[in-house]
Amino acid sequence: MAADILLAASGIRKHFGGLAALSDVSISVRRGEIFGLIGPNGAGKTTLFNVLTGLSAPDAGSLVFDGQRIEGLKPHAVAGHGIARTFQNIRLFGSMTALENVMVGRHLRSHTGVLGAVLRTRAAVAEELAITRRARELLDYCGLAARADDFARDLPYGDQRRLEIARALATDPKLLALDEPAAGMNATETAVLKALLERIREDGITLLLIEHDMKLVMGLSHSVAVLDYGEKIAEGEPETVQRDPRVIEAYLGGGFV
Amino acid sequence: MNIAALFSDRRWRWFAWGAVALLLLALPFITEAVLGRSWVRIIAVSLLFVMLALGLNIVVGFAGLLDLGYIAFFAVGAYSYALLASPQFAVHWPFLLLLPLGAAIAAVFGILLGAPTLRLRGDYLAIVTLGFGEIIRVFLNNLNRPVNITNGPQGITLIDPLQMGGFSLAQTHSFAGLTFSPVHNYYFVFLVCAALTVALSLRLQNSRIGRAWVAIRDDELAASAMGINTRNVKLLAFAMGATFGGVAGGLFASFQGFISPESFQLIDSIMVLCMVVLGGMGNVAGVALGAVLLTALPEALRYIGPLQQRWFGGVLVDPADLRMLLFGLALVLMMLLRPEGLWPARRRHAVKRNTDGG
Numbered sequence: 001m002a003a004d005i006l007l008a009a010s011g012i013r014k015h016f017g018g019l020a021a022l023s024d025v026s027i028s029v030r031r032g033e034i035f036g037l038i039g040p041n042g043a044g045k046t047t048l049f050n051v052l053t054g055l056s057a058p059d060a061g062s063l064v065f066d067g068q069r070i071e072g073l074k075p076h077a078v079a080g081h082g083i084a085r086t087f088q089n090i091r092l093f094g095s096m097t098a099l100e101n102v103m104v105g106r107h108l109r110s111h112t113g114v115l116g117a118v119l120r121t122r123a124a125v126a127e128e129l130a131i132t133r134r135a136r137e138l139l140d141y142c143g144l145a146a147r148a149d150d151f152a153r154d155l156p157y158g159d160q161r162r163l164e165i166a167r168a169l170a171t172d173p174k175l176l177a178l179d180e181p182a183a184g185m186n187a188t189e190t191a192v193l194k195a196l197l198e199r200i201r202e203d204g205i206t207l208l209l210i211e212h213d214m215k216l217v218m219g220l221s222h223s224v225a226v227l228d229y230g231e232k233i234a235e236g237e238p239e240t241v242q243r244d245p246r247v248i249e250a251y252l253g254g255g256f257v
Numbered sequence: 258m259n260i261a262a263l264f265s266d267r268r269w270r271w272f273a274w275g276a277v278a279l280l281l282l283a284l285p286f287i288t289e290a291v292l293g294r295s296w297v298r299i300i301a302v303s304l305l306f307v308m309l310a311l312g313l314n315i316v317v318g319f320a321g322l323l324d325l326g327y328i329a330f331f332a333v334g335a336y337s338y339a340l341l342a343s344p345q346f347a348v349h350w351p352f353l354l355l356l357p358l359g360a361a362i363a364a365v366f367g368i369l370l371g372a373p374t375l376r377l378r379g380d381y382l383a384i385v386t387l388g389f390g391e392i393i394r395v396f397l398n399n400l401n402r403p404v405n406i407t408n409g410p411q412g413i414t415l416i417d418p419l420q421m422g423g424f425s426l427a428q429t430h431s432f433a434g435l436t437f438s439p440v441h442n443y444y445f446v447f448l449v450c451a452a453l454t455v456a457l458s459l460r461l462q463n464s465r466i467g468r469a470w471v472a473i474r475d476d477e478l479a480a481s482a483m484g485i486n487t488r489n490v491k492l493l494a495f496a497m498g499a500t501f502g503g504v505a506g507g508l509f510a511s512f513q514g515f516i517s518p519e520s521f522q523l524i525d526s527i528m529v530l531c532m533v534v535l536g537g538m539g540n541v542a543g544v545a546l547g548a549v550l551l552t553a554l555p556e557a558l559r560y561i562g563p564l565q566q567r568w569f570g571g572v573l574v575d576p577a578d579l580r581m582l583l584f585g586l587a588l589v590l591m592m593l594l595r596p597e598g599l600w601p602a603r604r605r606h607a608v609k610r611n612t613d614g615g
Binding site: 053054055074075076079080084085087091092093094095096100103104105106107108110112113114116117118120124127128131167168170171 | 457460461464465466467468469471472474475476478479480481482483484485486487493497
């Protein structure tokens with residue numbers, strides 16, 4: 001069993017002042033699956049994402065990713081281990097084109113320094129070409145090929161969301177963590193997104209998904225964990241979790257059960 | 258624009274750049290004939306400011322780190338050169354050694370400034386860098402006691418010109434029927450250095466490093482989540498910017514033959530920042546243009562005194578006051594009419610997103 005666990009978070013605790021954003025949360029994501037993380041607003045989903053990706057350090061608990069401890073590492077180091085993420089509030093590099101945004105994602109997997117850039121060494125030129133080619137591939141993969149030269153800030157909302165995914169994929173992640181990728185999308189855009197996410201998984205990347213769209217998350221995920229007030233109240237297959245009385249209570253409030 | 262298209266068109270490219278090069282080569286001679294030798298000096302100095310402004314552009318324009326103490330690196334470069342090529346310590350090292358050394362020392366100072374300010378942004382960063390600039394100046398002003406290093410407010414005199422073998426730029430030379438006075442000589446050296454600075458800036462901008470700088474400027478958090486080591490990349494911006502300033506400082510010291518702490522005041526930092534902002538933050542050509550214009554404008558405004566005399570038969574307003582007044586007015590007008598700068602960067606208005614995901 002241990003072999004196919006890609007990410008194991010155990011006993012994660014994070015407090016902000018007196019507020020327990022996460023208390024003793026453990027999840028394990030298997031390699032190659034789509035793992036859904038759901039819960040009402042303020043349940044601590046994004047906090048857990050931030051802890052996973054190094055944006056904030058946990059107060060306690062451990063994170064083991066692909067056999068290595070990653071808790072407390074800086075975000076760029078976490079990305080180096082192979083976790084890439086998108087943001088709930090889209091955070092693209094607005095003054096860059098779509099292509100350049102994805103090229104920034106290649107930073108981690110390229111090496112040209114100041115000297116290479118200034119002297120335009122053969123290696124630097126070759127690397128720059130490879131970066132551009134890979135970035136174009138990824139734009140194409142995410143259905144954004146026609147948008148390559150548009151500024152990120154000028155893109156329609158749905159395209160911005162997919163550009164964030166393309167940029168994250170450029171870091172060659174083993175785990176792609178998506179924070180509400182379908183938020184604000186209409187039904188057509190959501191369907192396109194769903195197909196894209198399934199394709200990414202088929203190509204061997206594990207997905208961790210925060211999502212409010214229940215139909216989407218239940219339709220996509222192989223496993224689901226439910227957070228409520230910073231605690232995990234359920235984890236398992238979507239069908240089981242959906243019938244869990246605590247989950248129903250958390251979503252609909254008491255009295256319905 | 259048509260002229261810009263000319264420079265990118267494959268067939269006309271060489272012609273267009275050749276014309277620019279010829280113009281720049283002939284410029285000091287034309288200037289001397291039309292405006293007099295003092296203006297040759299002004300355009301030479303403006304090239305030094307091109308180097309300074311492009312250095313600051315890396316920090317402010319590319320990486321988005323507001324630096325109000327940039328002139329300190331100019332000072333560090335100038336004093337590094339002056340101390341090791343003057344009677345002050347009776348050492349006279351060759352400039353080919355001193356210019357890179359000054360650049361390296363300035364880079365170290367850049368990292369010294371950058372390291373403690375990594376977590377700061379915007380206003381807070383501006384205040385700390387402003388303090389840093391002043392600290393350097395105050396040090397230079399007071400390092401004459403108990404051991405005399407910088408000669409304090411008196412400054413350092415008799416600094417060696419750029420020279421090699423028996424050939425010195427401080428002498429007048431004749432070549433091909435043209436007379437090269439010292440300002441002409443320095444103009445050409447500065448021209449080469451400024452052109453190199455432009456080339457370096459452009460190559461850095463269109464590289465992995467340049468993209469990382471702009472990414473940090475647009476959204477530091479997202480940049481770090483994409484695997485950019487923001488600490489190193491920011492320090493690199495400070496060091497690169499300081500390097501340009503250090504080289505310009507060494508050239509300045511050799512050109513003037515005299516430097517004192519008075520040349521490196523807060524107003525000078527602000528002036529360089531104005532060049533960057535007015536020219537077009539982040540756009541190499543715009544920043545270079547801003548540097549040339551802002552060096553020339555205050556000098557051109559000196560003619561206001563004699564003009565008043567001619568038009569009104571007397572000097573009504575003190576020329577020095579009027580000069581600064583008009584200069585300020587020009588800046589305000591420019592910012593009102595062209596808030597993005599004279600020659601804006603292609604990437605305008607970095608979009609600032611909310612600070613954190615909820």
